[in-house]
Amino acid sequence: MTIRNGQDARHSALSIGPTDPGRRRFVLGAAASGLVAGLVGGLSRWQPASAADNSRGLTHLTGTDFALTIGQLPVQITDRERLAVAVNGSLPAPVLHWQEGDTVTVRVTNQLRETTSIHWHGILVPTGMDGVPGLSFPGIAPGETFTYQFPVRQSGTYWYHSHSGFQEQLGLYGALVIHPKEPEPVTADREYVVLLSDWTDESPARVLAKLKKQSDYYNFNQPTLGDLFRDARREGLSAALAERSMWGEMRMNPTDLADVSGYTYTYLMNGQAPAGNWTGLFRPGERVRLRFINAAAMSFFDVRIPGLRMTVVAADGQPIKPVDVEEFRIAVAETFDVLVTPERDEAYTIFAQSMDRTGFARGTLAPREGMTAVVPRLDKPVALTMADMGHDDMSHAGHDMADMPGMDMGEATVPAAVTHAPTETGPGVDMLAMNPTSRLNDPGVGLRDNGRRVLTYADLHSTFPDPDGREPTETIELHLTGHMERYIWSFNGVKASDAEPIRLRYGNRVRFVLVNDSMMTHPIHLHGMWSDLEDEQGNFQVRKHTISVKPGERLTYRVSADALGRWAYHCHLMMHMETGMFREVFVDE
Amino acid sequence: MNKFIGATLCLLAGQHQSAAVAQDIGHHAHMDDDPLVWMVLVDELEWQNASPDDALAWDVSAWLGHDTGRALFRSEGEMTRGDAADGRAELLWSKPVAAWWDLVGGLREDFGTGPGQTYGLIGVQGTAPYRFHIEADLFGGERGQVGTRLESKYEILVTNRLIAEPRLELQAFGKDDADLGIGSGLSQLELGLRLRYEIRREFAPYVGVEWQGKFGDTADFAGDAGESARDTRFVAGLRCWF
Numbered sequence: 001m002t003i004r005n006g007q008d009a010r011h012s013a014l015s016i017g018p019t020d021p022g023r024r025r026f027v028l029g030a031a032a033s034g035l036v037a038g039l040v041g042g043l044s045r046w047q048p049a050s051a052a053d054n055s056r057g058l059t060h061l062t063g064t065d066f067a068l069t070i071g072q073l074p075v076q077i078t079d080r081e082r083l084a085v086a087v088n089g090s091l092p093a094p095v096l097h098w099q100e101g102d103t104v105t106v107r108v109t110n111q112l113r114e115t116t117s118i119h120w121h122g123i124l125v126p127t128g129m130d131g132v133p134g135l136s137f138p139g140i141a142p143g144e145t146f147t148y149q150f151p152v153r154q155s156g157t158y159w160y161h162s163h164s165g166f167q168e169q170l171g172l173y174g175a176l177v178i179h180p181k182e183p184e185p186v187t188a189d190r191e192y193v194v195l196l197s198d199w200t201d202e203s204p205a206r207v208l209a210k211l212k213k214q215s216d217y218y219n220f221n222q223p224t225l226g227d228l229f230r231d232a233r234r235e236g237l238s239a240a241l242a243e244r245s246m247w248g249e250m251r252m253n254p255t256d257l258a259d260v261s262g263y264t265y266t267y268l269m270n271g272q273a274p275a276g277n278w279t280g281l282f283r284p285g286e287r288v289r290l291r292f293i294n295a296a297a298m299s300f301f302d303v304r305i306p307g308l309r310m311t312v313v314a315a316d317g318q319p320i321k322p323v324d325v326e327e328f329r330i331a332v333a334e335t336f337d338v339l340v341t342p343e344r345d346e347a348y349t350i351f352a353q354s355m356d357r358t359g360f361a362r363g364t365l366a367p368r369e370g371m372t373a374v375v376p377r378l379d380k381p382v383a384l385t386m387a388d389m390g391h392d393d394m395s396h397a398g399h400d401m402a403d404m405p406g407m408d409m410g411e412a413t414v415p416a417a418v419t420h421a422p423t424e425t426g427p428g429v430d431m432l433a434m435n436p437t438s439r440l441n442d443p444g445v446g447l448r449d450n451g452r453r454v455l456t457y458a459d460l461h462s463t464f465p466d467p468d469g470r471e472p473t474e475t476i477e478l479h480l481t482g483h484m485e486r487y488i489w490s491f492n493g494v495k496a497s498d499a500e501p502i503r504l505r506y507g508n509r510v511r512f513v514l515v516n517d518s519m520m521t522h523p524i525h526l527h528g529m530w531s532d533l534e535d536e537q538g539n540f541q542v543r544k545h546t547i548s549v550k551p552g553e554r555l556t557y558r559v560s561a562d563a564l565g566r567w568a569y570h571c572h573l574m575m576h577m578e579t580g581m582f583r584e585v586f587v588d589e
Numbered sequence: 590m591n592k593f594i595g596a597t598l599c600l601l602a603g604q605h606q607s608a609a610v611a612q613d614i615g616h617h618a619h620m621d622d623d624p625l626v627w628m629v630l631v632d633e634l635e636w637q638n639a640s641p642d643d644a645l646a647w648d649v650s651a652w653l654g655h656d657t658g659r660a661l662f663r664s665e666g667e668m669t670r671g672d673a674a675d676g677r678a679e680l681l682w683s684k685p686v687a688a689w690w691d692l693v694g695g696l697r698e699d700f701g702t703g704p705g706q707t708y709g710l711i712g713v714q715g716t717a718p719y720r721f722h723i724e725a726d727l728f729g730g731e732r733g734q735v736g737t738r739l740e741s742k743y744e745i746l747v748t749n750r751l752i753a754e755p756r757l758e759l760q761a762f763g764k765d766d767a768d769l770g771i772g773s774g775l776s777q778l779e780l781g782l783r784l785r786y787e788i789r790r791e792f793a794p795y796v797g798v799e800w801q802g803k804f805g806d807t808a809d810f811a812g813d814a815g816e817s818a819r820d821t822r823f824v825a826g827l828r829c830w831f
Binding site: 208209210212213214217219220221222223224225226245248249250251426427428429430431483485486488495496497578579580582 | 621622623624626628656685686687688689690691716718719720745746747748749750790830
C-alpha cells in the first residue's frame, strides 16, 4: 500500500508501508511547493510521512481526535492586508480526513472576541453536535473550548463552516473527506480537494448594509441604452422595447444574477486567487479524483477543465451513476466528485467562472510544477428570460414577451396551477411565479445551448435505491420569496424572525415542495437529514444535502424525519439567510 | 390640523408585528434578520446659474430603521447670496404597505418667503411600473392651507456608470396666500435632467439643466416681487450617499 503526494516524483518519502489504523494522526499535505497531498483512491487508512510547508495549499488532518483553534489571521488576498477568520492559522481551514465507522472527537477552541461555531455540512449528527448557535447549542464563547463527538455514519466529500455571523465569508470553511468503510466504488490514482470560495476585502456586514441601501450596488452588467440600440438592430425596435417594457413593468432587472459580484469578490480555489494558480500534479494517464466543494458565501460557479472530459461520480458526498460532462454548475454548499484522466504531458486549467461572469477562480492540473495552460475568457453574461421568471413556455422567451402575461405582481389573480400563501402578498415579496415548472433538465441561465455538455439535476441518479422506500405521507410546500430592492428574503413571504418552526413528526417521511418565486437561484439546505430529490414523476432520484432551485422552478424532495431535535433549514446564500430565508425544523415524537 | 397629524402617525405606527411570534426560536442567532439600517442620500447638492444670482440647491434624504418601518428625513431647497434659504424639511415615519410602496406621514416645515409654515403630511413613495421613482404627498395645516406635491425620477443607464436622470416635480395649493407668495392651483413645476458619473456607487459628480416655472397667482406674486416666473438653469453638483 502506498501513498503518493501530489508531487510524488520528488517525495518518494511519502510512499510508506502498511498503515497502522490506530496511529493515524495528521498530515500537512503540501510540501515546499505548496501542493495538496494527493491520496490514492480507495485507500481508506493513510498517514503522512512529513509535515511540510503548505503556504500555497491545504493543510490536512486525519485521525479520530482533532484540535481546531479558531482565530484571526492576517491575510493578503488582494493588495490589501485584511483579518480573516481561520482555523489553526489556515485559510481555508484544514482538510479533515475521517473514517466511516469511527467516532470522531473535535475540540474547537475559540480565540475570537465573539461567539463562534462549526457546522458539519451534510453530516448526520445528533442535534447537539450540529453547531448552529441557538438551535443546537449556545455557540462557543470567546476563550472556550467545545468538544464535538459523534459517530461517523457516512462517507464522501463534505465540508464544514462557521454558522455564526459572517465568519464563513471571512474564511471559516474547510473540506471534510470521509473515507468509506467498504472499499471505494470509485478508484483513482490520486485525488485533490478543489475548494472554491469568494473573498472580499470589505467587511461582510458592510456588504450587507450596501445591499440594504442599494441592492444593485455590485451589478455593473445592467442593461444600458447601448444594449437597447443593439437589441433594436437585431430584433427590431418594437421587440426590443417590448422586452424592456416587460421587465420595466415588473420593476425587475434581468441581469440580477448575483447579489455580490467580482466588483468586490476575488474568487479562490483552495484559498488561492487566480494569479496564485493552485496546482495539482499528475502523471499522464493517471486517473485523478477531484473533490469539488463550493464553500463560497454568495457565488455559484460554472466549472470546466478545457481538454478534459469530467466524469461526475458523486454529488453532495453520495455516489451517483457516473455522468460524463464538459461543465457543471456548482451551487453554494454543494459538492461534486469528478474523475479526470489527463493523457497528455501538458497543463490543464481548472476554470470556475462565477455565474454572473464577473470573475473566476482558477487552478491548474499539470505534470510538473510551474506549468500553466490557456485560461479561457469569461463567457458573456446571459440575462434571465421570462421562463426564468416562472413562465412555462421557454421557447418563446426573448421573442414575444410583450404578449406574455407571465408575471403576477401581486395584483392580478393567480391561476390554479400554483397557489401562493396569503403571506406572499406583503411588502416583502416583489414577485410571484405564475407558472413554475419542473426544470431538472435545465442547466440554468448562462449554460443553455453553450455548445458544451453541461450537467443538470436530471443527470444525477444515486447508485442506490431509495434508502427509506416509503412513500411520503405528508407534504410541506414552501415558496422561496424575497424583495430584491428592499433586500428581504423569506419562505412564503415570512422571514425567520416572524416564523414558527416547521414541525415534523419523528419517523415520518415528508415530501417538501419548493417553488421559487424569486429571480435568484437558491441553494436550500436542511441540516441533520438527507434531502432525497425526486424526479418529475415523484420517484426517488438522488440523495443530496443541498438542493439548488432555479428562478421559476418547482421541485420536490423527500425527507425522512429520522433525527430528533431542532435543525436549521435555510438558503445557503449567506446574505439571504441573514436577511430572513431561514426556518427552524423541529422533529418531535 | 393636529388631528390630521395625529391620525397619520397612528396609522403609520400601528400594526406592529407581535413580538411573541418569534419566541419559538428564542435566542437563535439568525433571528436578527431585520437589522437596524440607515442611509444618508445627498441626491442633489449643486450650483445653479439662477438669475439674478447663482444659487446653491439641495435635495437630501436620510432614513433609519428596520424592514417594518423607518424614520425618514427629507429636505429640498435653495440658497442665494444674501437671502435666507428657501425650501422645506420633513420629518416622517415610513412604513412599507405594498411590494413597491411605502406610506409616509409626519410633519413638513416650509421656510423661506414669509413666515415659516408647519404642515401635517401624508403620502406615498415607491417605485411605479417601468421603475419610475415616485413621491406623492398631501399636506395641510397652518392658515387652512392644503397642498400636494408630486415628484418623479427615472434613471437611464447610458452605461453602467454614466446615468441620465430626468426629474419632474410639481406643487399645487388649495388657496391663495399672498404672504407666502402662493397661489391656488398648480403653483410650481420643475423639470430637470442630470447626467452623473458614478466613480463609485456612492460618489457621482453631475451636470444638468433645470427649468422652473411658476403658474397662476403664484407667478403673479413672483412678478410683484420682481422675480421672473420662468427660469432655465444649468446645474453642476455632486450626488453622494453613505
